[in-house]
Amino acid sequence: KTEFQEISPSEFFYRNRDLAGFSNPSRALYSTIRELVENSLDACDLFSIYPKVYVRLTGLENQSKEDVKEYTLVISDNGSGIPNEKIPLALGKVFFGSKFKLKQSRGMFGMGGTMSMLYAQITTNKPITITSSVDGKTYHRYRMIIDIEKNQPTVLDYSSGDSKGWRGTRIELNLMGDYLRSASRIVEYFNKIALVTPYAEIAFLDPMDRLFVYAKGTDQMPTPPTEVLPHPLGVDVEGLRRAIRSWKGGGIRSFLIKNFHRVGPGIADKFLEYVMIDPTRDPRTLSSEEMASLTNSLQTFGKFLPPDGRCLSPLGREILLTGINKELNPEFADVAIRAPAAYGGFPFVVEVGLAYGGQIKSDKLLLFRFANRIPLLYDEGSDIAWKVLMEDIDWNHYKVPMESPLVIITHICSTKIPYKTVGKEYISDRPEIERELKNAIKEVLRGLSLYLGKKSSMENIQRK
Amino acid sequence: KTEFQEISPSEFFYRNRDLAGFSNPSRALYSTIRELVENSLDACDLFSIYPKVYVRLTGLENQSKEDVKEYTLVISDNGSGIPNEKIPLALGKVFFGSKFKLKQSRGMFGMGGTMSMLYAQITTNKPITITSSVDGKTYHRYRMIIDIEKNQPTVLDYSSGDSKGWRGTRIELNLMGDYLRSASRIVEYFNKIALVTPYAEIAFLDPMDRLFVYAKGTDQMPTPPTEVLPHPLGVDVEGLRRAIRSWKGGGIRSFLIKNFHRVGPGIADKFLEYVMIDPTRDPRTLSSEEMASLTNSLQTFGKFLPPDGRCLSPLGREILLTGINKELNPEFADVAIRAPAAYGGFPFVVEVGLAYGGQIKSDKLLLFRFANRIPLLYDEGSDIAWKVLMEDIDWNHYKVPMESPLVIITHICSTKIPYKTVGKEYISDRPEIERELKNAIKEVLRGLSLYLGKKSSMENIQRK
Numbered sequence: 007k008t009e010f011q012e013i014s015p016s017e018f019f020y021r022n023r024d025l026a027g028f029s030n031p032s033r034a035l036y037s038t039i040r041e042l043v044e045n046s047l048d049a050c051d052l053f054s055i056y057p058k059v060y061v062r063l064t065g066l067e068n069q070s071k072e073d074v075k076e077y078t079l080v081i082s083d084n085g086s087g088i089p090n091e092k093i094p095l096a097l098g099k100v101f102f103g104s105k106f107k108l109k110q111s112r113g114m115f116g117m118g119g120t121m122s123m124l125y126a127q128i129t130t131n132k133p134i135t136i137t138s139s140v141d142g143k144t145y146h147r148y149r150m151i152i153d154i155e156k157n158q159p160t161v162l163d164y165s166s167g168d169s170k171g172w173r174g175t176r177i178e179l180n181l182m183g184d185y186l187r188s189a190s191r192i193v194e195y196f197n198k199i200a201l202v203t204p205y206a207e208i209a210f211l212d213p214m215d216r217l218f219v220y221a222k223g224t225d226q227m228p229t230p231p232t233e234v235l236p237h238p239l240g241v242d243v244e245g246l247r248r249a250i251r252s253w254k255g256g257g258i259r260s261f262l263i264k265n266f267h268r269v270g271p272g273i274a275d276k277f278l279e280y281v282m283i284d285p286t287r288d289p290r291t292l293s294s295e296e297m298a299s300l301t302n303s304l305q306t307f308g309k310f311l312p313p314d315g316r317c318l319s320p321l322g323r324e325i326l327l328t329g330i331n332k333e334l335n336p337e338f339a340d341v342a343i344r345a346p347a348a349y350g351g352f353p354f355v356v357e358v359g360l361a362y363g364g365q366i367k368s369d370k371l372l373l374f375r376f377a378n379r380i381p382l383l384y385d386e387g388s389d390i391a392w393k394v395l396m397e398d399i400d401w402n403h404y405k406v407p408m409e410s411p412l413v414i415i416t417h418i419c420s421t422k423i424p425y426k427t428v429g430k431e432y433i434s435d436r437p438e439i440e441r442e443l444k445n446a447i448k449e450v451l452r453g454l455s456l457y458l459g460k461k462s463s464m465e466n467i468q469r470k
Numbered sequence: 471k472t473e474f475q476e477i478s479p480s481e482f483f484y485r486n487r488d489l490a491g492f493s494n495p496s497r498a499l500y501s502t503i504r505e506l507v508e509n510s511l512d513a514c515d516l517f518s519i520y521p522k523v524y525v526r527l528t529g530l531e532n533q534s535k536e537d538v539k540e541y542t543l544v545i546s547d548n549g550s551g552i553p554n555e556k557i558p559l560a561l562g563k564v565f566f567g568s569k570f571k572l573k574q575s576r577g578m579f580g581m582g583g584t585m586s587m588l589y590a591q592i593t594t595n596k597p598i599t600i601t602s603s604v605d606g607k608t609y610h611r612y613r614m615i616i617d618i619e620k621n622q623p624t625v626l627d628y629s630s631g632d633s634k635g636w637r638g639t640r641i642e643l644n645l646m647g648d649y650l651r652s653a654s655r656i657v658e659y660f661n662k663i664a665l666v667t668p669y670a671e672i673a674f675l676d677p678m679d680r681l682f683v684y685a686k687g688t689d690q691m692p693t694p695p696t697e698v699l700p701h702p703l704g705v706d707v708e709g710l711r712r713a714i715r716s717w718k719g720g721g722i723r724s725f726l727i728k729n730f731h732r733v734g735p736g737i738a739d740k741f742l743e744y745v746m747i748d749p750t751r752d753p754r755t756l757s758s759e760e761m762a763s764l765t766n767s768l769q770t771f772g773k774f775l776p777p778d779g780r781c782l783s784p785l786g787r788e789i790l791l792t793g794i795n796k797e798l799n800p801e802f803a804d805v806a807i808r809a810p811a812a813y814g815g816f817p818f819v820v821e822v823g824l825a826y827g828g829q830i831k832s833d834k835l836l837l838f839r840f841a842n843r844i845p846l847l848y849d850e851g852s853d854i855a856w857k858v859l860m861e862d863i864d865w866n867h868y869k870v871p872m873e874s875p876l877v878i879i880t881h882i883c884s885t886k887i888p889y890k891t892v893g894k895e896y897i898s899d900r901p902e903i904e905r906e907l908k909n910a911i912k913e914v915l916r917g918l919s920l921y922l923g924k925k926s927s928m929e930n931i932q933r934k
């Protein structure tokens with residue numbers, strides 16, 4: 007007899023934690039740190055707070071000399087904090103969070119922090135402790151575990167106290183890790199976070215007592231992103247159906263204007279002519295077939311304004327150059343910021359930096375990838391940025407050998423980054439994103455080409 | 471004020487359907503077909519039924535000449551059928567299914583069929599119809615949609631009738647697709663399914679009225695796989711805790727024997743000596759720290775027998791050669807079946823086939839990848855098999871040029887395939903799997919090398 011079963015989201019990712027980047031003790035250590043650091047940074051710069059993020063990873067005393075051993079991880083930030091009643095759910099439930107909107111942020115899946123907690127628990131059987139204060143007056147502290155089968159937190163104890171002015175979040179957990187194998191990746195992650203977040207102060211104390219400090223390098227912080235309505239090109243029948251369901255009354259003309267991004271009266275009228283629907287008709291009277299056909303027409307109409315990139319928060323020339331110079335100390339650096347573009351109704355901005363020579367000691371091209379200010383360190387070969395570098399760029403044309411001390415930095419920001427995996431390892435191919443990356447990379451290569459040209463003629467002059 | 475939200479599993483994959491392989495109308499057409507065909511094949515050969523799977527894809531009449539248009543897909547099989555009360559849940563709920571056990575099967579996530587239904591509905595607003603019979607006497611038919619926000623089915627109507635001897639499942643749905651773009655991939659998928667399932671009869675009628683028939687090529691069907699207990703090397707604290715929770719009483723010695731794969735009295739005694747625990751102690755008295763330390767010791771003990779590969783169902787030499795000869799018609803074919811191995815406590819078997827010349831007209835090496843009898847057609851460059859071919863094989867050594875009319879077929883079967891993505895596109899690196907693939911590929915290359923050697927000396931003799 008066939009046995010059927012339903013499993014909870016946390017049970018699913020417990021069994022398939024490879025999908026989320028928690029495949030083994032060295033990779034899990036990396037993923038835990040990156041998920042929690044990204045949560046802390048979101049809690050700061052989405053609210054225009056200069057981030058201060060401190061991370062301490064310590065091997066427990068008196069352990070056998072194995073590579074895989076128990077670590078304590080403590081991370082604290084000065085961010086927005088988590089409201090008291092939401093603290094257990096924030097990290098104690100998969101698919102729970104505050105970043106499910108159409109707004110640029112590092113987080114988007116509602117599960118990264120929860121996976122860190124889950125992995126810690128299944129490897130050490132120890133609860134995690136979360137302390138948070140939203141107002142600097144009172145802190146709330148929870149010691150808890152996650153009920154994996156039910157996808158909900160179990161609070162073991164709770165305490166609160168005087169926060170004495172501290173606002174933010176502090177997380178302490180124990181997990182089995184393999185620091186020897188992941189140390190270089192973890193340090194690389196912090197170096198890259200510092201490059202793209204030069205307005206943050208970050209410190210990492212590692213198990214070998216090495217202290218990595220990234221001082222604040224600029225007072226310039228990007229303007230926080232804003233939330234937008236869905237764009238007509240990003241709407242399917244389900245999206246239309248839900249918008250109609252919450253429509254309180256009024257003609258389809260005002261329905262379109264109020265529910266979709268950048269649809270004004272003029273465009274709404276043109277579209278309604280195109281689909282031959284009376285502008286005063288209540289959308290709640292649309293039949294099932296009419297809804298499907300209307301959704302299709304949104305795609306074929308062709309005259310909607312493209313998504314507005316002003317809801318996004320790119321790094322900008324200043325911040326990117328500061329980060330590049332601070333972390334890489336090159337002889338030459340250049341940046342290309344593309345105008346906003348869109349894929350499938352989602353606005354995005356591509357920013358590319360180039361750093362050459364100076365303290366860059368590599369003998370071949372290095373690619374640093376970023377998306378929504380997150381460094382992507384794995385699966386380079388599968389990423390759209392690598393594909394552009396290898397397939398769409400004619401290196402001979404720029405007289406730049408690929409074996410140069412050259413770093414290309416790509417950053418894509420969007421209301422929705424098309425990651426291929428839940429572990430946010432790399433970005434899927436989208437022709438619109440590919441085109442923007444290609445043009446931005448060509449721009450900075452032209453800049454380098456000019457510089458190298460001038461430099462070699464200067465050297466020729468000096469030789470004479 | 472920060473707004474928090476919980477979203478259901480279907481809502482999560484509705485918003486992030488790229489993760490599941492439903493990124494655009496051409497890819498979604500492919501994914502819908504592959505998910506439903508794999509469900510039908512599982513429903514047959516897991517129960518020793520010779521599969522008969524018929525698929526018909528038809529473009530709807532009277533549509534504009536766009537590339538993206540509405541299709542009707544009908545798929546029917548002669549498999550086990552779905553029990554009446556489970557039919558709506560089977561495809562109407564994400565994370566619901568019968569394949570969550572530790573047993574080899576194509577499906578494993580409880581969501582592929584549901585994603586097909588979801589995508590169909592959000593692109594056409596039309597319900598799907600599922601008809602199934604488990605006994606050949608009565609069929610049950612449901613017309614339903616999925617409530618995406620609640621992750622549950624909504625049944626629109628139900629009917630039943632005399633099945634007149636037919637047992638199996640039939641699914642009909644409507645979806646927006648782009649067949650022009652995905653036709654070659656879809657046909658390639660059917661060709662490869664036929665290669666690895668030569669005991670099945672499969673027919674595909676496509677929108678251009680081309681009928682692809684894959685007749686049954688052999689009466690040999692692999693023995694169905696069996697379910698196994700978790701292996702000690704695959705157990706974490708959560709797994710131990712759950713096993714203890716359902717333990718009704720008795721010493722830890724019998725607990726180990728009854729709960730873990732291939733742990734007999736001898737090994738149990740040795741292990742309990744190693745961790746210095748009395749064999750008669752009730753595991754329910756273990757403290758939290760003892761559970762964590764016991765789990766760690768399962769990893770470090772080092773004397774457990776490796777997982778038993780007999781629970782697996784490899785294709786075998788006969789079936790693989792039949793499929794290769796039937797679909798590729800090569801001049802030379804060879805197969806290497808490796809002994810069972812294991813990664814992280816999960817048993818697996820690697821089988822590699824090689825086909826050379828004859829009707830193979832390619833001017834370079836082709837790699838056909840399979841996992842648990844599923845063809846993997848995307849992201850070849852990220853897959854472990856490709857990595858082995860490109861990095862671990864010394865092609866000069868075998869005197870086989872890479873520009874030969876050569877096809878390498880890799881098949882991995884396991885109780886758990888370590889896919890990197892929910893869309894089952896490619897397999898993550900595991901050193902144990904890499905090693906088995908390398909050795910199997912070397913074996914078939916040696917075979918080809920010998921054949922080419924003999925062939926060229928025969929030709930030299932004939933020339934004289």
Ligand SMILES: Nc1ncnc2c1ncn2[C@@H]1O[C@H](COP(=O)(O)OP(=O)(O)OP(=O)(O)O)[C@@H](O)[C@H]1O
Pocket residue numbers: 041045046049083085086087088096097102103104105112113114115116117118119120121174175
């Ligand atoms: N350090 C923090 N400060 C403030 N809020 C936090 C912090 N960490 C987590 N949160 C809250 O908890 C929620 C859940 O975090 P989690 O990492 O599980 O998901 P996410 O960040 O929303 O998405 P993703 O899975 O992509 O990381 C967040 O949306 C945020 O509201």
Ligand SMILES: Nc1ncnc2c1ncn2[C@@H]1O[C@H](COP(=O)(O)OP(=O)(O)OP(=O)(O)O)[C@@H](O)[C@H]1O
Pocket residue numbers: 505509510513547549550551552560561566567568569570576577578579580581582583584585638639
């Ligand atoms: N054609 C079919 N015949 C019999 N049972 C089926 C059929 N299709 C689906 N089912 C049942 O419905 C369940 C859910 O199918 P679904 O494709 O959503 O998930 P799955 O096959 O278990 O896993 P995966 O997501 O990896 O495909 C299956 O586990 C199976 O029990």
Ligand SMILES: [Mg+2]
Pocket residue numbers: 041044045113114117118119
């Ligand atoms: Mg997060």
Ligand SMILES: [Mg+2]
Pocket residue numbers: 505508509577578581582583
């Ligand atoms: Mg399935």
